[in-house]
Structure formats: C-alpha cells, structure tokens
Amino acid sequence: MTEYSHAPEPLGVPTRRAAIRLIDAVLRRGESIEAALPAATRMVHGPDRGLAHAIAAETLRRLPDLDALIDGATARPLPPDAKARTALRIALVQALVLGTPPHAAIATVLPLVEGGPRRLVHGVFGTLMRGGATLPTLPALPEAVAERWRAAWGETMVEAAQAAIAAPPPLDLTLADPSATEQWSATLGGTSLMPGHVRLTGDHAPVTELPGFAEGAWWVQDVAASLPARAIGAGRGHALDLCAAPGGKTMQLAAAGWQVTAVDQSNNRLKRLRENLHRTRLKAQVVQVNLLDWAPAAPADAVLIDAPCSATGIFRRHPDVLHRVHPTLVAELAELQARILLRAADWVKPGGTLVYATCSLEPAEGEAQIEALLRDRDNFVLKDDTPGRILPGHIAGGNDGFFIASLARKN
Known part of the structure; x- marks a missing residue:
C-alpha cells in the first residue's frame, strides 16, 4: 500500500x-x-x-x-x-x-x-x-457606516471616529479601591482621568504581569464602560447586573458596597466573570439564565442593564464590527433590547435606580430605547446627571462609544 x-x-x-x-x-x-x-x-x-x-x-x-x-x-x-x-x-x-x-x-x-x-x-x-504606495493617516470608514453615523451625529463625529481607529487605544484600568488612585497611577506609570481609574499608554508589560493584577487591585475596563456603574454609585442595598459578563461592572458594584446578583446567559463569559471575582476577592451571586425566562425573587434597589447590542462603539479594538454590523442586525438587536428593558424595569424598587447602557453608536440602541420606555412607563423619570451619548473623542485620549441613561423609579 x-x-x-x-x-x-x-x-x-x-x-x-x-x-x-x-x-x-x-x-x-x-x-x-x-x-x-x-x-x-x-x-x-x-x-x-x-x-x-x-x-x-x-x-x-x-x-x-x-x-x-x-x-x-x-x-x-x-x-x-x-x-x-x-x-x-x-x-x-x-x-x-x-x-x-x-x-x-x-x-x-x-x-x-x-x-x-x-x-x-x-x-x-x-x-x-x-510606485511608493502609502495609506492615508486617517483610515476611511466603510461608506455605509460613514453615511449612517454622519446622518446620526454629523461630520465631526465621523472624523473623530477615523482618528480613533487610526491610533492604538490605551489600556484603561478600574481600581477596586478608588482612594488608591494616586498610588496605582505612580506604581503603574499611568495617568488618571477620574478617581478609581488609571490609563496606560505606549508600551507596557503584558496585563497579567503588571503590578496589582495578581492581587486583584484592578481590572481592565475602557473608561467609557466604567461609567454605567459609576452612575449608580456606592450603596448598601441589592443591585442586579444584567448581561453582566465578563464582570467589569459587577466588580465595580461589589467594590462600591452593593450586594450584587450578576446575570448572564453565556456560560463561557460567566466563567471569565467568576475568574475575575476570584482574582479580585469580590463577591456576587452569579446566575446563568436567559433574562427573558427569569425574574428576581424581589425588586432591587438598583438595576444595571448592559444590553446585548451591535457593539459598534468598540470599533477601535474590534474593527470587524464596521463590516459585519448592518441596519437589519441593529433593528433585530433593538427589538431584543426593548423587551429586556421593559421586563427589567419591573425589577426596580420604588425610589430605586435603573441604568441602561449599550456599547453602541446607533441611536436605535440608545436614545430610542429610553424614549420608548418613558412613553410606556410613566413611573420612571430620567435623571439630570445622566451621561447620555458618549461619542468617539469625547474623553481626552480616546474612549469607546457608549450610550448610558440613568432613571429613577417614582415612589
């Protein structure tokens, strides 16, 4: 043979x-x-x-x-x-x-x-x-994306998005103890944009080899992604973190004193959440379930929804979203977000806080969701301190695109 x-x-x-x-x-x-x-x-x-x-x-x-x-x-x-x-x-x-x-x-x-x-x-x-071919300093966005974002946010935003995708994004860290911000900024050789935040730029050691990683003093989290949990602030009651994995917001809430229930459907992503909790020595109850098939035993003092979305706001690190996200997908995800938001609104105690967030640059996954909720539920009011829409370049040194709305449930 x-x-x-x-x-x-x-x-x-x-x-x-x-x-x-x-x-x-x-x-x-x-x-x-x-x-x-x-x-x-x-x-x-x-x-x-x-x-x-x-x-x-x-x-x-x-x-x-x-x-x-x-x-x-x-x-x-x-x-x-x-x-x-x-x-x-x-x-x-x-x-x-x-x-x-x-x-x-x-x-x-x-x-x-x-x-x-x-x-x-x-x-x-x-x-x-x-012929000495070169590429432009600022990459062109796919035309369909540029047209969509130009219609929603204007030409300045499109130019900011081009600048954002051209530059390597910095490494943002969220600290478990905000009072140690100055200490960790010095130890890591970074800068801080707000208490509990350190930013590293340029070359640095691998994340797992940086000081403070092994003992769980901080975790990697884009500065914009840290704002939804910051909108809730410190507390001593019960907080629901919905669509929680890989756990950055769960850890923020736990570090701020909340008793946290972290809910997510993905087993693989929840594995990372549990690993992060173990490393940081923070505690949360973890539930693997489809939110549309689940409800908490009792309403919570705070509910944070980091809803599944197109993720177009993270295009700096994930340029594939510019090519695979299309209006039909955005519409499908917006429909899912609306169902989750309406369902989770019932899980907020009177007087409690509801924070809705998406790492999206699409109005259908942000502003339109809150407008619809406020039409359907007259027992919620939008807080004046809501961060709202965060576009590329809004934060010095760069940031992911996000939408964040903080609402109070009336008594």
Missing part, C-alpha cells in the same frame, strides 16, 4: 491562510474575529495565532483604503470576494502597516493563490510597491 504525504507549506504561509479565513468569516458570514478565531487558526499556534489575528484585524481596519489601492492598480476591478483581492489586502497591510519586508509579505501570500491568479497578485503588489 502506497503512503502519500503532503509537503509542509513554506514558513509563514499557514499564518496568512488563517488570516484569510478570519477575514472571510467576517465579510462573508458576519462572524466576529473572536468567534471565528478557534476554527480559523486551528493549524497555527502560539505567536503565529496572534499574528494571524493582527493581520486580519489591521486588514479590516484599513479595508476601504486597501481596496482603493488595489482598484487603482488593476485594469478591471476584482470581485469583492475574490481570493486575489484578499491576498493583496493582507500582503499590502503587512508591508504598509505591520512593517513586514515587502519580499516576505508577497512570498507568504503567493502560495495562497497557487493555481489561480498568482501572476496578477504578484504584478499588482510589485506595481504598488515600486
């Missing part, structure tokens, strides 16, 4: 193949990079998995500009889903953004189009490199 074996692929090619699979999962199937990562990178390991992620993420971050370069160097436009186009995208992003030498960038891509338009890919890449 004859045995056949396949020669191993040239060094670096499996990593680029994994990157193409990630891009394909986002653009063709609407998956997030994180959801697609295990399957797409099953043949690569260690640092190569991280490199595949980086190539895919930077390609998606720069996609309109990469396509403009490619279209300017081809006689006839390549189909959007052509393998030759994707191969050129990842070769160009390596050479123009990630610092890969051009000869290595193209050499690791050409085997991916073996038996196909190899000469085309090689020729277009060579033409662009010899």
